[in-house]
Amino acid sequence: MKKFTCLLLTLALVFALPLQASAVAGTLSSNENTMLKTIDSNKAGIIDISKKIWNLKELSSQEFKSSALLEDALEKQGFKVKRGLTGADPVSGKKCDVPTGFTATYENVKGGPTIGIMLEYDALPNGHSCGHNLISSSGYAAALGLKEAFKTTPGKLIVFGTPAEEFGGPGKTQMLAGGNFDGVDVVFETHGSDRWNMESQFMGIVGPKGDILTFKGVASHASASPEKGKSALDAAMLFGMGIEFLREHILDGSRIHYCIMEGGKAPNIVPEETKMNIYVRSMDSGYLKYLQSRIDDIAKGAALMTGTSVEYTWDFPWLAPTPVPTLYDFAAA
Numbered sequence: 387m388k389k390f391t392c393l394l395l396t397l398a399l400v401f402a403l404p405l406q407a408s409a410v411a412g413t414l415s416s417n418e419n420t421m422l423k424t425i426d427s428n429k430a431g432i433i434d435i436s437k438k439i440w441n442l443k444e445l446s447s448q449e450f451k452s453s454a455l456l457e458d459a460l461e462k463q464g465f466k467v468k469r470g471l472t473g474a475d476p477v478s479g480k481k482c483d484v485p486t487g488f489t490a491t492y493e494n495v496k497g498g499p500t501i502g503i504m505l506e507y508d509a510l511p512n513g514h515s516c517g518h519n520l521i522s523s524s525g526y527a528a529a530l531g532l533k534e535a536f537k538t539t540p541g542k543l544i545v546f547g548t549p550a551e552e553f554g555g556p557g558k559t560q561m562l563a564g565g566n567f568d569g570v571d572v573v574f575e576t577h578g579s580d581r582w583n584m585e586s587q588f589m590g591i592v593g594p595k596g597d598i599l600t601f602k603g604v605a606s607h608a609s610a611s612p613e614k615g616k617s618a619l620d621a622a623m624l625f626g627m628g629i630e631f632l633r634e635h636i637l638d639g640s641r642i643h644y645c646i647m648e649g650g651k652a653p654n655i656v657p658e659e660t661k662m663n664i665y666v667r668s669m670d671s672g673y674l675k676y677l678q679s680r681i682d683d684i685a686k687g688a689a690l691m692t693g694t695s696v697e698y699t700w701d702f703p704w705l706a707p708t709p710v711p712t713l714y715d716f717a718a719a
Contacts, residue, residue, distance in 0.1 A: 421531030436523035443509035446550035452507040453486045465490035473560030476702045488547035492533045498540030502573035506551045517578035589667035590674045590706030597663045599698040605658035615656025621692040622660040628684035639669035671705040
């Protein structure tokens with residue numbers, strides 16, 4: 387845990403503090419030593435937060451206890467906390483509440499950069515299998531250390547509580563569209579993995595609204611009058627086949643995966659309706675949009691071949707990150 391949090395802290399130092407010859411040489415500056423000592427002195431509280439969020443395992447947009455736990459802890463540490471935020475739909479711009487989101491701000495010396503640290507704390511139905519209890523507690527630890535540096539160094543630190551990351555959750559995107567990240571120079575987050583890597587491997591992702599793509603046909607008895615039916619299951623299978631052929635011709639760093647959620651009612655009835663879900667991912671946001679257009683053509687073709695219709699609307703995309711290799715290399719050195 388200590389190593390995990392210190393690595394995030396080191397990344398934040400790249401932006402928040404002046405580059406010093408001693409740091410480049412591999413030794414710690416007085417600021418860095420102070421930050422690490424602060425984290426060590428708060429070790430018990432950091433671990434306690436991680437364990438409590440682990441046990442709460444609250445689902446997306448339901449993290450009321452988890453967010454309150456972090457808000458209370460940050461407030462006790464001298465941060466000015468705003469509980470509950472106003473966001474916006476990134477497509478329509480319509481305002482919305484983000485009740486389990488928050489910001490915690492610390493500023494002592496005016497001027498300098500504005501640094502953000504994001505904390506995730508929602509769980510999956512099987513618990514914190516993505517380790518969001520570690521994301522929140524390690525980000526909390528980094529914030530405590532960085533706050534010590536900002537006591538004498540110009541700059542502002544904002545801790546962002548970002549809910550609803552799982553299940554295509556809208557937390558960060560609503561907060562961004564609502565202007566909550568305006569004026570921030572750089573934002574950091576850490577995520578558990580099976581290896582140490584400074585470079586972000588997260589892809590942009592998009593799927594249909596409500597996680598549903600529907601083919602609609604005409605039901606008929608599959609034995610007595612099959613000629614009267616128009617199979618929505620045939621359309622779904624052709625759609626899947628088209629995607630499988632497309633896979634051969636897409637860029638590395640892109641993914642397409644789908645499932646049939648409902649395929650019919652009985653084998654002797656031509657399926658009148660099928661429901662599918664599909665996720666499209668890419669390391670390039672422009673290419674993500676291109677893949678959407680290719681999948682649109684496949685869906686139309688599957689419907690045309692089977693005499694069915696297809697209904698879906700793309701949800702707003704999570705755009706791919708912008709890599710900065712030079713900064714990654716420096717922070718990892």
